[in-house]
Amino acid sequence: MVKFRLIFMAYALITGATAGIGNAFTRLLAAKKYDLVLVARDVARMEEQASTYREKYGIKVEVLRADLSKLDEIARVEKRLQDLAAPIDVLINNAGFGLNKAFSSSHIDDEQQLLDVLVTAPVRLTHAVLPQMRSRKSGIVINVSSVAGWIAGGTYSAAKSYMTVFSESLNTELRKNGVKVMALCPGFTHTEFHQRGQMKMGGLPSFMWLDADRVVKDGWDAAQKGAAVCIPGAQYKALAWLSQKAPRGLVRRIGMGVRVRQRR
Numbered sequence: 528m529v530k531f532r533l534i535f536m537a538y539a540l541i542t543g544a545t546a547g548i549g550n551a552f553t554r555l556l557a558a559k560k561y562d563l564v565l566v567a568r569d570v571a572r573m574e575e576q577a578s579t580y581r582e583k584y585g586i587k588v589e590v591l592r593a594d595l596s597k598l599d600e601i602a603r604v605e606k607r608l609q610d611l612a613a614p615i616d617v618l619i620n621n622a623g624f625g626l627n628k629a630f631s632s633s634h635i636d637d638e639q640q641l642l643d644v645l646v647t648a649p650v651r652l653t654h655a656v657l658p659q660m661r662s663r664k665s666g667i668v669i670n671v672s673s674v675a676g677w678i679a680g681g682t683y684s685a686a687k688s689y690m691t692v693f694s695e696s697l698n699t700e701l702r703k704n705g706v707k708v709m710a711l712c713p714g715f716t717h718t719e720f721h722q723r724g725q726m727k728m729g730g731l732p733s734f735m736w737l738d739a740d741r742v743v744k745d746g747w748d749a750a751q752k753g754a755a756v757c758i759p760g761a762q763y764k765a766l767a768w769l770s771q772k773a774p775r776g777l778v779r780r781i782g783m784g785v786r787v788r789q790r791r
Contacts, residue, residue: 540564540608540615540656542595542648543622545572548671548716551743552619553580561617562587566604568594595622595648596640604648605655614663618656620649620690621671625683638682645686650693657706664705667750670694672710674763677770679779687712691756698755710756711746713737714763737763 539556543549544565553563557580565573570592577588591607593600608615623645626633653668660666672694676687694710701708716737742759749757758764770778 536562536613537616538562538564538613539617539619540566540604541619541621542566542593542604542652543671545569545576547621548711548713548739548742549619549621550576551739552621552669552747554740555743555747556617557584557586557588560584560586562589562613564589564591564607564615566591566593566595567622568592596643598643598647601648601651604652608652608655609659611659614659615656616660616666618652618666618668619671620652620669622648623671626681630681641682642686645683646689649690653697653708657701660706661701661704666706668694668697668706668708669746669750670708670710672712674712674714674758674767674770676712677767677778678781695755698753702753707750707753709746709750709754711742711749712756712758712763712767713742713746714760714766716742 537560539552539561541549541552541556541563544553544563545567549567553565553576557563563577563580563586565577565588567573570590573590573592577590580586580588589607591604593604595601595604608618624641626637626641628637630638649670653670656666656668660668670690670693672690673683673687675684676689676691678684691710691712694708697708714737716739737760745759746757758767
């Protein structure tokens, strides 16, 4: 009976599900016959995608509107994650955004909102889902982090660094319980992220751009193998290695230089 549920009634919850990496995860998981819980703010967009997935794959799709910068709306998603009648087998913490201002000139409310979405929400959602995953001795949590976590690029980099280390620690802690936790750390990826943040990306060489579907496939395959961290793309594997081995002063200057160019 348990095997039947895992094969035919496995639920995946994805935050930031309507675009970019989040949407790529919904496509991949729908194709694998997971029933979906889509979490985002744009209900119309989610409903449109849900209709497509139901018709194409014959799966169940729930739409859950939530602004993850607000604790009461995070609580609604926590409640769904704790629903034992339809337990979540896969949690993708993907929702996020960036700020196009230096910390010293940004508004503190914007900085707090960024931390709420990038750190508070995924930490709370992960905490909510883990008890039932541990009791079943199965489950996957993928936290979408970034190679930016290895450079000094303001609050965004700091938040992503937190999520990578958080994921690594949980991977070690929960491995014996059959629960897989991983940080997916892509570099620049073709999504709506940079346009929404009004970031200038025209000077970035084409070889530095990643494809969202490939990022997600690499991440999913790595999570299945129990990896703690996945860095898609040979160019970003090399950069991540260099950022950890190079003199920290140089890494700081390069990281802040990238952020300054994005703001121009």
